[in-house]
Amino acid sequence: MVEADLSALASEERQSPAPDVQAQLRQLEIQMEKAHRQFNEAPVPSFILDAEGRIAEVNGLGQALLGRVAEDLLERPLSQFMPVDAQGELRDLLRQAFTSALKERGLTQVQHAGGEVYDVLVDVVAYAAEGRPDWCHLVATDLTALGVLHPPQPPAAQGGRDQAPTTQALDQELEHVVSTLLRQLRRPTDRALNFLGLLRRQLGVMPEAVARPLQRAEEAVQDIIALSVSVSRYMDIRRLQPRLRQVDLNVVFRDVLKGLQPLAADRQVEIRCDVLPVLRADSQALHIILDEYLANALKYSAHREQAQVRVIVRETEAEYVIGVQDNGAGFDMRYREQLFQLFQRLHPSSRYVGSGIGLAGVRRLAERFGARAWGEGQVDQGATFWLAWPKAPPQPAED
Structure with a gap:
């Protein structure tokens, strides 16, 4: 533990003062650097939390577990990166650790930036400063990766003979x-x-x-x-297990923008948005689609002096049509269907990082709700990607 090591060092320094203060301070700095290096290189996801559960430090594997860089995690509650029904488990665990000042262990879940939920075993140790616990060290073991909670099941047997999978x-x-x-x-x-x-x-x-x-x-x-x-x-x-309910697309849009801030950092970016409708939809599905469209708009306008992105809304008798327009690289309309096929790209990866999967996923997801997804553009003149969402979507089919 980083702080525990530092506290012990500080105590030793007070008990045995060295004549050379500069040498003493230098030795302390070396030990601090070593302690931080050990924390950052720990072979498990590790977090330092304050008494409110906010993240004060996180190592590389902790960042990888949540799919976010340290700048997006520090000073924010760890519970923010967990499913709603798992947040109470963390609060109870932290309360027990701070009350007992003993090591506490429990099962909970965390949510990766991509939406995937991982089962984790959490160990928490609280430490005191000036007589009262005010920070803790939390270690998370990814049980999903180990296959502990949900191991693959063997094919069922019937009549003494293995049934074909x-x-x-x-x-x-x-x-x-x-x-x-x-x-x-x-x-x-x-x-x-x-x-x-x-x-x-x-x-x-x-x-x-x-x-x-x-x-x-x-x-x-x-x-x-x-x-x-x-x-x-x-x-x-x-x-995705879709659930139809009333979803305010304005709320989804604001949430998507927060996650896309790194793509707009250190750039001149103008994003305008019409007033968005309330749809009968699945909020996670809309988040995935809007995130893909906006991320593409920011990515393919990266070489413009000023990126201009606009979210457009049109309404027909049966549908809401939402478009994300940009002033980026655009594309040749002869190849518009390739954009929505797996691993198909119209731009070199050396210029624009990508995999050719995102838009294929958007179309597949849209079709499950009876919606339509397509794109329009001109080479070097920008593009607009559209989503036509039915006002009365059918119950989505399961994949």
Whole structure:
């Protein structure tokens, strides 16, 4: 534990003052750096929380577990990154830890940025400052990745003979394999990207013969990460259990914008939005579709001096038609259907990072609700991606 080590060091320093104060301070700095390095390189997701459950520190695996960088996590409650029905479990666990000042353990869930929910075993130890516990160290073990809570089930046997696996069983097994593979890929790729960034900073100004291969290595790792995120989202779409209810699209839009702030950072971006309707829909489905459309608009307008994005609303007797318009790279309308096919791309990955999965997932998801998704554009003149959502959608079909 970072702070525990530092407290012990500080106590030792007070008991045995050294004559050379500068040397003493330097030794303390070295120990602090070592403690922080041990925390950051811990082989499990680790968090430092204050008495209110807000994240004060998080290591690399903790960031990977939640699918967010530290800047998006610090000073925010850990419960914010959990399903609603799991937040109470965390509050109870923290209350017990701060009350007893003993190690507490419990089962709960966290939610990845892509929407995937993971079962986790949580260990919490609270520590005191000035006589009262006011911070704790939380370690999360991903049980979903280990297959502990939901291991794959063997095919059922009947009459003493193995029954042939059904299509549904094979489909579930495939989803389990893909999901496990994605989780296993996430951590080494994140570490590889961090290592390459550290190497770049340490090398400083480099000759072209060194800088170019390093840049290509970083781009290759980024492509793998982008592909993993896209496949993960596509699997989430396949597993989505839709629920029809009244959904205010304005609320969904604001929530999507918060998650897209990194794409607009350090850029001149203007986003305008018409007043959006209230739809009978599934909020998670609308979030996925709007997030994909807006993310694409920001990505493909990245080379404009000022990116201009507008969300348009049109209404017919039977549908609400929502369009996301940008002034980006656009595309040739002859190939518009390719945009909605798996792994099809119209722009080079060297210029625009992507996997060719997102729009395919959007169309598949829209069709489950009787909605339509399509795109219009011109090369170098921008594009508009449309969603026509029925006012009276049918009960969505299960995948």
